[in-house]
Amino acid sequence: MRTKRNASPRKFGFSLIVSMCLSLGACAQKTVEATKTPQPSDQTSAAPATNSNASVDYGPAPSFNSARSMQYVKEIVAFGPRPLGSANHKKVEDYIVSHLKGDDVESDVFTADTPQGKFPVHNIIAKYPGNRDGIIVIASHYDTNYPLRDTKYVGANDGGSSSALLLEIANQLRGRKREGYSVWLVWDDAEESMQLPWVDSESLYGVNHLVQKWRSDGSLKKFKAFLLADMVGDADLNIERDQDSTPWLEDLVGQAATRLGHQSHFFARTIFVKDDHSPFMQEGVPCADLIDFDYGYGNVFWHTPADTVDKLSPKSLEIVGSVILETVQMLDKK
């Protein structure tokens, strides 16, 4: 991950939004902006924006195997750093695909021409059909930072947690036609910037390629929602409300969290995050970035060798995974 512009604790009726760089000077902007942020009116605002869906039957609460998803994180991390072009990267590609046996899996492979050279990029897409016309995409990047390739940085939370989460979601979707929209799981590649601090034009290669591909083959028009998971394993889980996401879809995520009793882990802060969803936002696809950008006090573990499995909790994976699945069920009925 990516750039963050703003942080605004919700407890203020309106917030002075101050752009700031958190760790490692790793955010791209140092400008200071003052903005009135439209805030939910009070602390109940993680609750549904409307209660109109309160009585709708969305089916049973989703199941999510937290222990198994945590095991996936450990196995991904055990390969070591997985920057573009590395042997470890190839091993993780193979690892993900090996867990999708029997599924409808598509590889989107291309060469990214970056200022650091040409690199193979491999997006992995698994498709689970539904009986309703339309597609919900759930995405995670799996690469680690190229500039950190010679450190012990393994991205347990950043790239590891969300990729493992998608593998477990695949387990829940596999083997039956959905009563609802088709779901595509996307393990996208080359999210991380080829330079630090983050450079917009040297990042998000994988999703930018997917946007072009899906614009030309007509898939984009069928997308009902793009749900992104990133840095979702922190034991101290606080999913942000993101201003570069679609408000109604963020509201729906908040409703899903509330329905499952997980609302205290959602939307205490409002930030602006540029991430894998951003190119889809520009195409008009409804997006929600589920990200906890406060990883250790002051985000101190982010993009450091301290981003290790011991900071994570299977409970956090279960919370985010089940909220995503609940959001999908709510979208199915929308």
Ligand SMILES: [Zn+2]
């Ligand atoms: Zn990152």
